[in-house]
Amino acid sequence: MNKSLLRQESSHYFIEDVKLTDIAQKFGTPAYVYSKKHILDQINFLQNALSDIDHLICFAVKANSNLSILKLFKECGCGFDIVSGGELQRVLTVDSLNSKIVFSGVGKSVSEIEMALNNNILAFNVESEEELFRINDISQRLSKIAKVSIRVNPNVDAKTHPYISTGLKDNKFGIDETSAIKLYKKAAKLDHIKITGIDCHIGSQLTDLSPFEDAFIKLASLIDELESNQIAVEHIDIGGGIGISYNNEDISPIDFYVQMIKKYLLKYNKKIILEPGRFLIGKAGLMLTNVEYIKKSEHKNFVLVDAAMNDLMRPSLYNAFHEVINLSNTQDSNDIFDIVGPICETGDFLAKDRNIKANQGDILAIMDAGAYGFSMSSNYNSRPRVPEIIVDKDEFYLIRERENFSDLIAHEEKFLK
Ligand code: LLP
Numbered sequence: 001m002n003k004s005l006l007r008q009e010s011s012h013y014f015i016e017d018v019k020l021t022d023i024a025q026k027f028g029t030p031a032y033v034y035s036k037k038h039i040l041d042q043i044n045f046l047q048n049a050l051s052d053i054d055h056l057i058c059f060a061v062k063a064n065s066n067l068s069i070l071k072l073f074k075e076c077g078c079g080f081d082i083v084s085g086g087e088l089q090r091v092l093t094v095d096s097l098n099s100k101i102v103f104s105g106v107g108k109s110v111s112e113i114e115m116a117l118n119n120n121i122l123a124f125n126v127e128s129e130e131e132l133f134r135i136n137d138i139s140q141r142l143s144k145i146a147k148v149s150i151r152v153n154p155n156v157d158a159k160t161h162p163y164i165s166t167g168l169k170d171n172k173f174g175i176d177e178t179s180a181i182k183l184y185k186k187a188a189k190l191d192h193i194k195i196t197g198i199d200c201h202i203g204s205q206l207t208d209l210s211p212f213e214d215a216f217i218k219l220a221s222l223i224d225e226l227e228s229n230q231i232a233v234e235h236i237d238i239g240g241g242i243g244i245s246y247n248n249e250d251i252s253p254i255d256f257y258v259q260m261i262k263k264y265l266l267k268y269n270k271k272i273i274l275e276p277g278r279f280l281i282g283k284a285g286l287m288l289t290n291v292e293y294i295k296k297s298e299h300k301n302f303v304l305v306d307a308a309m310n311d312l313m314r315p316s317l318y319n320a321f322h323e324v325i326n327l328s329n330t331q332d333s334n335d336i337f338d339i340v341g342p343i344c345e346t347g348d349f350l351a352k353d354r355n356i357k358a359n360q361g362d363i364l365a366i367m368d369a370g371a372y373g374f375s376m377s378s379n380y381n382s383r384p385r386v387p388e389i390i391v392d393k394d395e396f397y398l399i400r401e402r403e404n405f406s407d408l409i410a411h412e413e414k415f416l417k
Contacts (some may be wrong), residue, residue: 023389032369034390049255053266057274081102132187151200152175152177205278216261289306307341
């Protein structure tokens, strides 16, 4: 069992001091639930581990972009890693004067760049030559100076799921090392660009953190080469990617990661920017779902629940494992079930081949869903998106309400003829 988030007392499960079934009763299911304490503990843990390094943690907004969650990160002194105009506006909604935003992503549009420049973000993580020139042009038009890092693609294997590996030369992200140096030289000549950093993000959900070592070595040699060309950076952005354990995987200790930062990057005396998402919030959240039916056949058994792939896409998309706990019945079963939703696709599953005893009306917790859970959810099959709830000691409250049918048709109804 995931011991860090849930506490079991007799036959009840608690997050902090709140019984999970009370939340299901009050707000219904499916629903996402987060622990405020768990999030704060993760931030503190990382900040402490980095305490003798000049650093800035920029939370990767894509992992969980709920405004109340972003506000929590802001209050802890974090900056933000954004990848769209929408994410920028979310951050500005909770922190209008935020100057700690780094903007990543391969396809920044003109309007997104304008918005970012007008809000004086900390850095654009530039991913192509064309993007650099586009930023320079816009920044000239707006009479601004854009602060940029070049995102280097170090061609290292992050040993993670291919869909979330980003640092290989075949991936669409970043710029290879040789071209990066050339681009820095071009950037140095542009009037409306100020080079402030170097950036790298090799992938997500790294359980073995050793691929960072290769990336840091390559970053270090690039910084040396830049310095020999009189190009100085103020910060080194090492991206996100620290993995969490979903299925008892061994995770390299954070100390190992910190030691690598110290070994390869500290000598440059620059600020180290990190862009963690999953590590800070992945294990702080779960999704509650109700058992609708038990369907058994000779070949296969199913627990049919009210949550589906539109609510939590990770199992369908990456075959990702999420532990499932029956909060209403803790007994073991001799039967093996797939836990599936009501969507009309065979790929609509939340878990496969689980030993679980469940009855109609039981409440299940789909664990470790705090990152890339709600933020990747959709309205597929005209399913309203589910509420998000935060637990704070013995209290719990909504931070996003359940959508309703009016929300689903809000942008269509007026076009009915
Ligand atoms: N920085 C950049 C530039 C990124 O692209 C990402 C994630 C992060 C930081 C944060 O990575 P993290 O620390 O969370 O690993 N939907 C997938 C994950 C996609 C990650 C995309 N980029 C999943 O559910 O596993």
